[in-house]
Amino acid sequence: xxxxxxxxxxxxxxxxxxxxxxxxxxxxxxxxxxxxxxxxxxxxxxxxxxxxxxxxxxxxxxxxxxxxxxxxxxxxxxxxxxxxxxxxxxxxxxxxxxxxxxxxxxxxxxxxxxxxxxxxxxxxxxxxxxxxxxxxxxxxxxxxxxxxxxxxxxxxxxxxxxxxxxxxxxxxxxxxxxxxxxxxxxxxxxxxxxxxxxxxxxxxxxxxxxxxxxxxxxxxxxxxxxxxxxxxxxxxxxxxxxxxxxxxxxxxxxxxxxxxxxxxxxxxxxxxxxxxxxxxxxxxxxxxxxxxxxxxxxxxxxxxxxxxxxxxx
Amino acid sequence: xxxxxxxxxxxxxxxxxxxxxxxxxxxxxxxxxxxxxxxxxxxxxxxxxxxxxxxxxxxxxxxxxxxxxxxxxxxxxxxxxxxxxxxxxxxxxxxxxxxxxxxxxxxxxxxxxxxxxxxxxxxxxxxxxxxxxxxxxxxxxxxxxxxxxxxxxxxxxxxxxxxxxxxxxxxxxxxxxxxxxxxxxxxxxxxxxxxxxxxxxxxxxxxxxxxxxxxxxxxxxxxxxxxxxxxxxxxxxxxxxxxxxxxxxxxxxxxxxxxxxxxxxxxxxxxxxxxxxxxxxxxxxxxxxxxxxxxxxxxxxxxxxxxxxxxxxxxxxxxxxxxxxxxxxxxxxxxxxxxxxxxxxxxxxxxxxxxxxxxxxxxxxxxxxxxxxxxxxxxxxxxxxxxxxxxxxxxxxxxxxxxxxxxxxxxxxxxxxxxxxxxxxxxxxxxxxxxxxxxxxxxxxxxxxxxxxxxxxxxxxxxxxxxxxxxxxxxxxxxxxxxxxxxxxxxxxxxxxxxxxxxxxxxxxxxxxxxxxxxxxxxxxxxxxxxxxxxxxxxxxxxxxxxxxxxxxxxxxxxxxxxxxxxxxxxxxxxxxxxxxxxxxxxxxxxxxxxxxxxxxxxxxxxxxxxxxxxxxxxxxxxxxxxxxxxxxxxxxxxxxxxxxxxxx
Numbered sequence: 001x002x003x004x005x006x007x008x009x010x011x012x013x014x015x016x017x018x019x020x021x022x023x024x025x026x027x028x029x030x031x032x033x034x035x036x037x038x039x040x041x042x043x044x045x046x047x048x049x050x051x052x053x054x055x056x057x058x059x060x061x062x063x064x065x066x067x068x069x070x071x072x073x074x075x076x077x078x079x080x081x082x083x084x085x086x087x088x089x090x091x092x093x094x095x096x097x098x099x100x101x102x103x104x105x106x107x108x109x110x111x112x113x114x115x116x117x118x119x120x121x122x123x124x125x126x127x128x129x130x131x132x133x134x135x136x137x138x139x140x141x142x143x144x145x146x147x148x149x150x151x152x153x154x155x156x157x158x159x160x161x162x163x164x165x166x167x168x169x170x171x172x173x174x175x176x177x178x179x180x181x182x183x184x185x186x187x188x189x190x191x192x193x194x195x196x197x198x199x200x201x202x203x204x205x206x207x208x209x210x211x212x213x214x215x216x217x218x219x220x221x222x223x224x225x226x227x228x229x230x231x232x233x234x235x236x237x238x239x240x241x242x243x244x245x246x247x248x249x250x251x252x253x254x255x256x257x258x259x260x261x262x263x264x265x266x267x268x269x270x271x272x273x274x275x276x277x278x279x280x281x282x283x284x285x286x287x288x289x290x291x292x293x294x295x296x297x298x299x300x301x302x303x304x305x306x307x308x309x310x311x312x313x
Numbered sequence: 314x315x316x317x318x319x320x321x322x323x324x325x326x327x328x329x330x331x332x333x334x335x336x337x338x339x340x341x342x343x344x345x346x347x348x349x350x351x352x353x354x355x356x357x358x359x360x361x362x363x364x365x366x367x368x369x370x371x372x373x374x375x376x377x378x379x380x381x382x383x384x385x386x387x388x389x390x391x392x393x394x395x396x397x398x399x400x401x402x403x404x405x406x407x408x409x410x411x412x413x414x415x416x417x418x419x420x421x422x423x424x425x426x427x428x429x430x431x432x433x434x435x436x437x438x439x440x441x442x443x444x445x446x447x448x449x450x451x452x453x454x455x456x457x458x459x460x461x462x463x464x465x466x467x468x469x470x471x472x473x474x475x476x477x478x479x480x481x482x483x484x485x486x487x488x489x490x491x492x493x494x495x496x497x498x499x500x501x502x503x504x505x506x507x508x509x510x511x512x513x514x515x516x517x518x519x520x521x522x523x524x525x526x527x528x529x530x531x532x533x534x535x536x537x538x539x540x541x542x543x544x545x546x547x548x549x550x551x552x553x554x555x556x557x558x559x560x561x562x563x564x565x566x567x568x569x570x571x572x573x574x575x576x577x578x579x580x581x582x583x584x585x586x587x588x589x590x591x592x593x594x595x596x597x598x599x600x601x602x603x604x605x606x607x608x609x610x611x612x613x614x615x616x617x618x619x620x621x622x623x624x625x626x627x628x629x630x631x632x633x634x635x636x637x638x639x640x641x642x643x644x645x646x647x648x649x650x651x652x653x654x655x656x657x658x659x660x661x662x663x664x665x666x667x668x669x670x671x672x673x674x675x676x677x678x679x680x681x682x683x684x685x686x687x688x689x690x691x692x693x694x695x696x697x698x699x700x701x702x703x704x705x706x707x708x709x710x711x712x713x714x715x716x717x718x719x720x721x722x723x724x725x726x727x728x729x730x731x732x733x734x735x736x737x738x739x740x741x742x743x744x745x746x747x748x749x750x751x752x753x754x755x756x757x758x759x760x761x762x763x764x765x766x767x768x769x770x771x772x773x774x775x776x777x778x779x780x781x782x783x784x785x786x787x788x789x790x791x792x793x794x795x796x797x798x799x800x801x802x803x804x805x806x807x808x809x810x811x812x813x814x815x816x817x818x819x820x821x822x823x824x825x826x827x828x829x830x831x832x833x834x835x836x837x838x839x840x841x842x843x844x845x846x847x848x849x850x851x852x853x854x855x856x857x858x859x860x861x862x863x864x865x866x867x868x869x870x871x872x873x874x875x876x877x878x879x880x881x882x883x884x885x886x887x888x889x890x891x892x893x894x895x896x897x898x899x900x901x902x903x904x905x906x907x908x909x910x911x912x913x914x915x916x917x918x919x920x921x922x923x924x925x926x927x928x929x930x931x932x933x934x935x936x937x938x939x940x941x942x943x944x945x946x947x948x949x950x951x952x953x954x955x956x957x958x959x960x961x962x
Binding site: 053054055056057058059060061062064065066072073075076077079080083095096097099101102105106108109111112115116119120121122123124126127128130131132134135137138139140141142143144145146149152153156158216217220221224225289290293300304307308 | 687688690691694697698705708709710711716720723724726727728730739742745746747748749750752753754756757760761763764767768769770805816817818819820822823826827828830831833834835838841842843845846847848849850851852853859861863864865869870871872873874876877
């Protein structure tokens, strides 16, 4: 069982690192199409990362040890979090891996380091990004926790592996609750990946500056790490949504054919979700920063509704 | 054997207190070091004693002095008391080590000697409160603890701020003692003894038992700084010397938690609504505490508010324990109680760590205002790493200890599905959401605290000239930081060793994975990426140089949250403008101000204070110093007694 699980983890990490940049480019491509542009090639993010790795790393003269440590800490936290969400293969969890609260808090670790990184260089851009990121995350956190509590409620477990396992064996969309869950999870996905209407990942202009503002001072391999970890985080949240709501095709037995099929299934489902994200983003305008809590309240009420339905049903 | 150890500890504490008196009037360093060494040794032994009793499960009972039958000073240490003794000992030992370096920088000649002695007595008093066997000695040492801490708070007695803090602290701490005393008297009336024995409640005695619980609860809540009784905390912690703030915040508040737990577990058999009461007070303190902490720009004030938050979390755990045990959910009750206890220990460790390192920073820069700091990570690298460890621990990030205890609470909340009553379930979900808000805000709060103090450029000359502190001032906090890491990483193993079988993730595995992933990333980059690095100026939109004033400061950082939670802060924005022409076009000057209303002070304390003053003035009018009036009083009294006796007969 343990070797099985280790293999599962290695598979997960490998797949998530390899696929994530693809989804980032796909969303960009979709947005470009809706705007009548051709857009970057679908493998552009891979080229960008390769190029960044070749460049020298520049540190600000004001930067302290935080700037040297934070990109690695971010990446390590996100990669560890990637072990918690089964992508293509689901097995018995081990040693608390897959615990949904631990997963969320690993994402918070990454965010904590990123926020410090933004402030370390002493630039006003980074500071503004960090300040907004922490504010948004503070306001979205109750919603996220309630959504995950609702998940735990519906699946009767705290473990993501068990949830996905239950979803696979139960088929899908048996109850309307899952639709409500899907909406809430989608809003969390949008917020956590800093997309319109919360933030615009394309620019670091003053108006939208949250995520991009924080990493403005990064360069070379550090920037590559930050970009890749953001991409992986996005894929993880997408995978959570996909594998709980439409869990078709996930491998439950360990065979090369099943894994390969599951990987292809996942890429297809992920691409469809990327298309939806792109279209959603294109159909919206950036919200004023202080209007955001309203959006979060929406997700909050959906998840509270789920819980109330579950409690009184 | 173990009794001897206990007496040795008491003797060492007394020595630590008495030694400075020999050197009274003289400013002698060796005496201070000797005194603090006694305190540190006693505290370390105390921690060992606590740990031994906790591990072996043996109990210790000693009677020291019996004044009358029933009124005696006697000690009894069971596992609960041993746990809190471990907490007191660990923190006090590290604080005493730190203080050997810190007191030398304090002002005020032989007051420094008294500070050292006072710290010894303070720790001794807290130890004896926890070890008390009877409610009588509990109250006795409780008052000793209050009195000594008041003296310690007043160290910088010449400052206006300290005087205000002293008054607030004195009033609140005496109120606390008053309530505890009322509770204990009520218990005495119910049982006729001062023993801490389970109370048999019959329908006739139930109202008095409830009243006793309420009195004790308010007494402990005031001491623990639960909102709305938190006001003294925010004044007293910043005003006192840093080792004293560390002891007060990390340990004294926990003694109040101990008191509540002791009475709840040993004496009362609680009702469901008691649990709800504790939970509601707890969660309100947690949320409001962190919201107030977020906007504070006095580093020690921020830490003081964050203590309110953490005490709120502990009370939340206790409240959940009572609720779950009333509902008959034994496993969840155990998890909640464990969360409350474990968070008490964790908070003691990281809050002491943060207060001590904050003390180093305040010493190095000469200010408590975080807006005048900045860039200290380069000047004080070791202190910055220590503070950082504390910040991750308090922000509840895995795999440190703060996360471990909050995770326990989350598990309890998430699994409260099994609670039968739907209304209760909804209350629990509201509390869960607020609890999540609390931990997210505390992460934001400590990003602000750490970055404003340690990152970017220095924003004042004092911060520019700051220097690393001496070895003892690093050694004490370093032990605490190590404890924070160990208690987090090995949390799962510790619970198993303590005999608790609960569904808890293996944080050791997670930490190893984190290290492995970081190492892997490093290796991959080492072989694939360019290794060239360069140091250059921060990009400033093309400006030649960036003055420190253009950085993001603590105020700027907290602005979005202050705006979002404006209704909680009761923010009042006002501006005045003057123009130099008649049609209001040319702006001449003006002022703008954002004022945060101190809600509880404005709407609770001031009116209460005014009412008390009014009452006092009525009494004062009766005390007019004129003999005739007093004779009249005596006359009326005599008539009254005669009439009363007549009616009674």
